[in-house]
Structures are given as C-alpha cells and as structure tokens.
Amino acid sequence: MQTSAVDTETTLNVASTAAIAHHDEHPDFRIFGMIMFLLAESMIFLGLFAAYLTFRAVSTLPEDQMPELELLLPGINTLILISSSFIIHKAEDSIKENDIQGVQKWFGISAVLGVIFWRVSCLNTAT
Amino acid sequence: MTQAIAENLPSSAPPPEQGHHSPTTWRTFFSFSEDHKVIGIQYLVTSFVFYLIGGALAVGVRAELATPEVDFVSRELYNQLFTVHATVMIFLWIVPAGTGGFGNYLLPLMIGARDMAFPKLNAVAFWMIPPAGVLLIGSFLVEAPGSGWTSYPPLSLVNGQVGEMCWIVSVLLLGTSSILGAVNFSTTILKMRRPGLQLTQMPLFCWAMLSASALILISTPVLAGALILLSFDLMLGTNFFNPAGGGEPVVYQHMFWFYSHPAVYIMILPVFGMISDILPVHARKPIFGYKAIAYSSLAISFLGLIVWAHHMFTSGTPPWLRMFFMVATMIIAVPTGIKVFSWVATIWGGKIRLNSAMLFSMGFVSMFVVGGLSGVMVASVPFDIHVHDTYFIVAHLHYVLFGGSVFGLYAGIYHWYPKMVGRMLNETWGKIHFVLTFVGFNLCFMPMHWLGLQGMPRRVAEYDPQFATVNLICTIGSFLLAISTLPFIFNAVWCWVKGEKAPNNPWNALSLEWQTESPPIPTNWVGEPPLITDPYAYGTKSGRKSIGAIRGSDLWAAKS
C-alpha cells in the first residue's frame, strides 16, 4: 500500500491516487443520514402513541374515572424543548459571525427557558 | 472531468488518514477499522461464533427433548436455553450476518463505491454487537432470561429481573446497531452509486438490502419502545403490561410483533438478494425477470409491515382484525412466489456448475419453498388456531430461517469467500458440509410438522410419551446438524491459511465486485470502478464486452 502526498481534494484522477483516498472522497451525506435516522426514531414515538391510544381504548375504567391527558404544563414544556434547539442554533450562528452580544442574548434566553422548564417540571410532578 | 467530480466535494473534506493504509493483518480485524470490507468480515466471523454458541444451546434443548422426561437439564435451565438460543440466532447470527456481514462487504463493491457512506458509524454499529452478545450469553453466569425470545408479559415480569434486564439491554443494543447499519446501507445505496449506475442496473442484492433497511428503520424502533415500557414495568413498578395493575399484556404483543414479524423479512431479504446473485453466476444464465425480483423485494417489505398480528390469532384479537391479517399474510405468497419461480426459471436451461455455492443455493430454494408453503397454511386462521404455539410452528420457522436464511448465508460464504480471503474453499469438504447439513436439517425439522399437528406444544421440557420416538429422530437430526458445522469450520480455517490462491474472478462473474483484486485493495479499485449496466448479461456478447471495453473513466468523462 503506497502512500502519496497528492491532494485528493483538487484532483480525483483516481488512478494516480488510488491507494491513498479511502473513503473520504464522497460528498457529505450526513444530513441525509440524520434525516433517515430521525425518521426511524420517530417510529418509537409512533409506537408509544399507538400503545397509549390502545391502552385508553381497552381500559376497563368507567368514563368518569378515566384520567385526562394533561395538556397545559407538558405542552408548555414541549414547546420549550422544541424551541431550545432553534435558540441554540441562533447562538451558534452568532458565534460564526463573531457576534458576542448575539451569543449572550441567545444563551441568556436559553438559560431563562431552562429555568422555566425546570419549574414547570417540578409543578407537574408535584401535582 | 476532474472538475465535475470536485464540484461535489464538500469544502471541508478531511484529509486521508494515514492509519488506514497499513496492510490488512489479523490485527486489523480486532481494531476499530473503518474499512467496510474489514467490518464485513468482522460481522461475519463474530456472528458465526455466536451461531456456534446458539447451536450449542439448541443441542442442549434437543438433548433434553430426546426423552419425554425432564432429565438432561432442569426446567428453568431448559427455558433459558431456548430463550437465549432464539435470541442469539436471530439478533446475533442471522441479522448481523445477513445485513451487517454481507451488506457491508458487498454493497460498496457492487455499486462501485470506495466505502460506506458513514464509515465511523459503521464501525460503531459493529462494535455494539460483541458487548451485547457477551451480556446475553454471560447472563447464564447469574441468571439467564427464561421467558422465550418473545418475552411476553406478565411471565417476563415475574421470571427474574436480572435475566430479563440482560435480555432487554442486549436486544436494545443490537436493535440500535441494526438501525445504525440500516441508515448506512440506505444512504450508501441511494447516494453512493458510481456515477452513471442506475438503480435498476444494481445487482439484486442491493435491492434486497434497500428493502431490508427500510424495514429495519421502520420497525426496529417500535420494538425499542415496547422494551422500554417493559423495562419500566420490570424495574419501576409501572403497569403498562401487567394485568395485576390494570395493564394490557396484548399491547406488548402488538408492539413486539410489529418489529418481530418484519424481522423475519430482515433476515430473509438479504438472503433472497444473495441467491439472486449467486444462481445466475453458476448457472451461466441471466437472472430471469430482474425487475419482478427487484420490485417483489419492495412489495415484501411493504406487506411485511402489515401482517404482524398473525402471530396473535389466539390472543383474543377482534375477528375482523384476524381476517385482515390473514388475507394480508396470504398475499405475501405472491411476491415470494414470483421470486421462487424466477429462480427456477433462471437455472432452467443453464450450464449449471454444481459446486457448493450452487448446492446450497438450490437447497435454499427447496427448503424455503417448504417453509413458505407451511407459512400460507398457518396464515389461515382456523388452521392456525390449531397449530399456533406448537411444533408445527417450530418446524415452519426453522424451514424459513434455517432452510432459508442459513442455507443462503452458507451459499453466500462459499460464493464470496474467494473474494474476501483471496483463497478458494475446498469443494469436497464443501459438498460433505452440504450433504450433512441437508440431511441433518430435514431429519431434525421435518418430523416436527407431525409433532405439532398431533398435539405437542412448543417450549416444553417434557411431553407426552407417545411423541418419544419422533422426538428422538429430531434430536439425532440436530446432532447431525451440529456435526455438519465441523467440515465447514475446518474448510474455512484451513483454506484461509493454506487454500489454493483464488484468481480475481474465479467464477467468471459479471457483477462489479468481481472486477477487482481478491481480496480487494482498501480503495476497492485501482482507478475508477468499471460501469456495469447489466450484471447478469451471461450468454450475451454485449455483456461480455461491457466489462473489458468500457472503463469507468469513459463514463465519467461523458458525464462532465
């Protein structure tokens, strides 16, 4: 196995660099792969939702004793969780643009949301 | 030409790492190698070791069943033996060998890629398997799981926490590994094909892997969901599946089989693909009905997702649901039949080389047909009510998974061993291996049909003495099966070291993986891989020409 210093980025006449380039010469498919992985993982939740609906459907509890799905507090927390990724994404963008204030702002918002999330979780488990 | 390619490159492509270019030694196979060929062989050897362990457990099971009484092992140990046997064979042998082993080794070679789309992820996926396997097998030292590989609650909730948790964690790890592998396979097939290679020009194995990957991605996470809920019930005292606390055990069965029925297709689809690629080579004829075989893989993949409740015809499911799943299950016979008839038509009229790879392939078709036909029978609700959870099912599933998947895996090993190792396997030993396996297999599993019909339930350590003789025959068959692995192991190990050197294309095959060295260099090809638009062009002049004449560079230039 010979090695060579030829830059694979600029020349892909593979015949001359064959022995070096191993698996680095293809476009970046990480986004594609990640989307596929996320689709797969969403099946976990699809399965759990289906199970939840079935549990409700076959439950022997009388109508009035059936526990209601809590919507308000978990809903707020879900919103916080989802928005947090956008906020961190904004913060990252700011880092790339050397915008210190922007970073502070977005991290600050993120911290505030974190505290709210924690408080809501406490409330939720307490009840 | 170079520009056209360079445009596709990400600006931050990492520089080639030096570590990968040292020659492949035995040490490489114990390293965190990112070479798909190394990983493929790692998968194959690891899963084969687990196959031997799972086989040893099966011999334990059969030894216990040699007599109607409980005399060889205790009842508890017996339940653990068949539980771990099934889990090992499914999650640590057929799935990793079929998808992980052959998928990793062959896919990039077949589509003209230099590696998988995500080499690091690939290595991570492989290295999740040994710890999961050790955890599962190691549980025998403490307390092995004993609720069957289905692990139905409430039994799995009362059978011992330690063993059950070992099982859950192990299966979760293996499932994750399988999902990561599937992400890799599907991205590689869809995105990494050599420029100019159409989907409908790929070898059929790639189609099969695409279908299997789709199944893994859709169904495996649901099993993960079920196992997470089960572990909550087990460890945290929730009552999702525990009827004593108002839970619903049947929901677990639905979630479990939503994965575990597709799992059957995850185990058989790659083997379908391998057989479609092996038969034309040794029969010297083009595959019969390429598109029908390719699309029937997708059809099986889709139908495989909507038939799971046929495992639950006696679980108190509503009547309309049973009828729906019965019809859906029966329909799967159609795409499967297309494949079988196409294979037969492929070898019909050829110039058949009756070597070990071909014998195992033909054995595969024969045995799989038996499993497929009994599969249609058990799809019928009134009949399934009689044979569900009996030895008829045991016979059926082994005809599909042993007579099907395992015969196919053996065929694949005999066929691609020269490419992987660079040495030929010994044909005489191969044929001895085939005969022993074929006889042992049928001796072991054919009589089980009768046992089930007559009234022997599965998963029992003791049984009605009227079944003693037939069970003894099955046990003898299983011992023969155990012995049949010896010539194979001897052959594979001996030829790895001392076998006759293999030429680059010993079978004179047309598909892309044979148009390189044996074993291939780390970059798979010197220069661009050739473009093969018809990997099955046996007997045609153009097919012959396309390989020698058209070099990859021609097409790359044309594209720019």
Place this chain on the structure above:
Amino acid sequence: MNIPTTILTLIAGVAITLLSLWLGQNNHLLPIAATDNAASVDGLFNAMLAISVGLFCLVQGLIVIAAIKFRQRPGDETDGPPIHGNIPLEILWTAIPAVLVLGISVYSFEIYNQMGGLDPMNHSGHIKPAAQIAMQPESMTSGLLAASGPEASGDAAPQPNFAAGVGAKPGEMAPADMTVKVMGLQYAWLFTYPDTGAISGELHIPVGKDIELDISAQDVLHAFWVPQFRLKQDAIPGKTTQLRFVTSVPGTYPIVCAELCGSYHGAMRTQVIVHTPEDYELWQQSQLALLEGVGDPQAIALASVSAASKTDSEFLEPFAEAMSMDMTPEMIHQIHAS
C-alpha cells in the same frame, strides 16, 4: 425411447396432481376430530396440504431435473442462453398464486365463520359480571384462588374485560347449553361448573351439547388447547376469552397449555372427558352428592383427587413425574408460595 417432452410433461403433471390429491385425503397427519368443526378444519388443512404438495413437487422437480439435465458437461465453458424474462410466463406465475391464496382465504373465512369465529362474542348471556360475582360458587372460587384478577376483588372490581375467541355459530342466538369457567394458573387448569357449583381439575362435558368455555388466567398467560377439538385460546389475566363448540365423539382427550407460562409449562396438562349423556348424568350426580355432603367446593375439589392429606413434597411429586396431573387448590397455594 424418444418420448416427446410434451407427453412427459403431461404425465408428470397428472402424476403430481394425483399424488397431491391422494395425499390431501390420506395423510393421517391430524389426530381424530372430536367436534363437528374440527372435521371442517381438517378439510381446510387437507385442501391446503394438497395444494402445497403439488407446488412443492413442481418446484422441487424442476430444480432436480435442472440439476441433472442442465449440469455443466466436462469441458463446456460456454454460457446458457441469454433469456432475461418472459412477460406472459411471469404474469402466469403471479396470477396463479394470487388466485390460490385468494381461494384459500375465502375458504378459511368460510370455515372460520362456520366455527363461530366471527361471532361478535358479546351476545346477551355474557355481560353479567356483577350478577355472577354475587353468585355462590363464583365468589367462593374467587376466594379460593388468592386475591388476584379483577373478578376476585369483589364489588370494587372494574367490569371484566371480554376478548374474542371462538363464539356461537352464525345465526345461533340462544346461549350455550352449558357454560364452564376455565381458570388457568401456574401450572394447572381449574374448571368451575356454574350449574352445579362443582369444581374439578379435569373438564367433564356431555357429548353433542353446545358448550361454552369462559377462559381466564390468574397469573400469567396460558393457552387452552385440545388438539382433537382443533381449538386453542389464550387465557389472559384480567380478561375472559371464550370458546364455544359441540363435541361429536365421546372419549378422553388431552388439554394442553400452549403458551409458555413458566418452568412447569410442559407439565401443565390435564384432560377433557367427553361423556355420553348417561355417563355425564352419573358424573354430575356424584358431584352433587359431594357438594351436598360437604357443602364446600374446596373440599370437593380436594376429594375429587383424594390427595387431601399429602405433604408438600408429595404434592409436588406429580410435577416431577410430569405427565398427567390433577389439581387441588392446596397445590396452587404451594406453588405460589414457593
């Protein structure tokens, strides 16, 4: 010597057809059919077997003939003819299996309907849990079987959950002639006869009567299977599943647990005795006499197996010997305690 291929093919086709049809009728693979519906299921099985044998012989024959006729001759390194496909042929072998499975589906549907599998199962006789819990034998059984399962916990219990099994024949509106409660527990079956209040470890039923089994489980999943009836139904804790059938042949048949239920799963067997009407009358009389004499179903159950004075180890002996065993409540307690 030189017979045309068409004639050979025709002969082979006829031979395979005859073989399949003969095997479909004379396979003797199933045990005797002791209910009316079991015979119908056998008919379905025989039809499917005939089709399977035919298809198997076809495929296997082609493979074997190909292996012999088209094997590589020494020195022949050429390829076979480049045939890539044949659309009419492919349509044919897509259509034939499609028609076959459709036919089998319709046939199965018919048989299943005839068996009562499509009965929505919630017919009038069924939703009366409160009344039954209040009834004498029922509540005593419950007390006997250690508190577990919704039926055992008295009036606070949630409404029992019904799941489908095999119900009444289509058009049959009347309740069954006789109902038996079946309880599966590790590792025995317990049968309660609401008509008399008797409890037994074996199932006694009269021949020719419309029998309904209400199947439940106490601890884990079990499955009630009588091979000779071709009937199987999971016993699920917290639910009641139903099997309804009419027996046709008196005799003694095994009852087998078909769902893995623990280490003694293989030993969880008992038998069903299908009596002639006179014999059943006698058996019922003996049970009634016992009931009057002792007035306690638990004692009856004990008496019926005459094992009341055994020690723990003696009780567990049947497990070790494994094959047929009867059940007493005390054994249940012991197994649960151990």
